[in-house]
Amino acid sequence: MEKFPDIEIDDDNDNGGRRPIIEVETEIEEPPIIAEYVLTEARWKKILKDPEVKKGLAALGRTLANTGVTIADLVPGMGEAVSWSADALKVIGPALKKFGLPNLDITPSVSKKIAFGTEILELQTLGMATTHAVEAFLQFKRQDARLILDALKKIKETLAEEKMRYEENKSEIDQAIKVFSDDQNG
Amino acid sequence: MDKKTALKILIEDSFLFSPILKERLVQNIDSMTDDDISALGKMLAGDKKETLESLEKEIAKLDSIIDKYRETPSASASAI
Numbered sequence: 001m002e003k004f005p006d007i008e009i010d011d012d013n014d015n016g017g018r019r020p021i022i023e024v025e026t027e028i029e030e031p032p033i034i035a036e037y038v039l040t041e042a043r044w045k046k047i048l049k050d051p052e053v054k055k056g057l058a059a060l061g062r063t064l065a066n067t068g069v070t071i072a073d074l075v076p077g078m079g080e081a082v083s084w085s086a087d088a089l090k091v092i093g094p095a096l097k098k099f100g101l102p103n104l105d106i107t108p109s110v111s112k113k114i115a116f117g118t119e120i121l122e123l124q125t126l127g128m129a130t131t132h133a134v135e136a137f138l139q140f141k142r143q144d145a146r147l148i149l150d151a152l153k154k155i156k157e158t159l160a161e162e163k164m165r166y167e168e169n170k171s172e173i174d175q176a177i178k179v180f181s182d183d184q185n186g
Numbered sequence: 187m188d189k190k191t192a193l194k195i196l197i198e199d200s201f202l203f204s205p206i207l208k209e210r211l212v213q214n215i216d217s218m219t220d221d222d223i224s225a226l227g228k229m230l231a232g233d234k235k236e237t238l239e240s241l242e243k244e245i246a247k248l249d250s251i252i253d254k255y256r257e258t259p260s261a262s263a264s265a266i
Contacts, residue, residue, distance in 0.1 A: 176192035
């Protein structure tokens with residue numbers, strides 16, 4: 001976008017009473033170079049749309065949430081509130097799903113029996129035990145570790161496919177790139 | 187190689203477009219202006235170049251993450 005030029009009149013010029021010197025400053029902003037950013041972003045967005053990758057990301061999110069709850073569980077008092085809330089979501093989660101809301105259960109592979117059973121330890125140790133660690137570990141081991149690994153493999157597979165496609169048509173792709181690179185330089 | 191042919195190759199090879207969009211773009215190359223062809227061509231060529239430069243590194247990085255991840259006891263246990 002072009003701004004109106006700032007005109008500065010120099011009254012103290014010593015040009016013998018002739019017309020004042022006018023200094024004109026123009027500020028023309030470069031058009032934003034978004035192509036690179038947008039395209040790279042779009043590329044990753046496409047990868048992240050893959051259902052397997054989506055599941056892996058959800059699993060990663062759950063793992064991070066479970067780690068957070070486990071750390072919070074180290075604090076007697078506050079920890080119990082967080083850990084019990086996570087357990088409560090096991091009960092509320094399926095009901096939320098019926099209303100079209102996301103199931104917020106962060107340990108779907110752990111049974112209610114184990115989730116609530118471990119809380120007994122909290123009572124016995126006056127909140128000193130980090131019982132959510134058990135659920136977090138089981139959730140990671142039973143489901144999330146595999147989903148994250150599958151997602152990583154899928155991303156790698158997608159990138160490898162792209163590389164393979166390039167290698168199969170290397171000479172013509174290189175030539176096509178050159179046509180527009182020369183155009184840019186010229 | 188002329189620009190239209192180059193653009194066709196870059197569209198067909200692009201990772202960004204769906205097969206339907208690729209087909210439509212290729213069909214419309216003849217009706218595009220020279221400026222459109224240059225702009226789209228430069229964008230796709232720039233992206234391809236950048237992608238190819240980083241592809242090796244990205245794959246190697248993913249490989250090392252996958253290997254490290256496999257070594258974690260719980261991940262290996264779940265894989266069995």
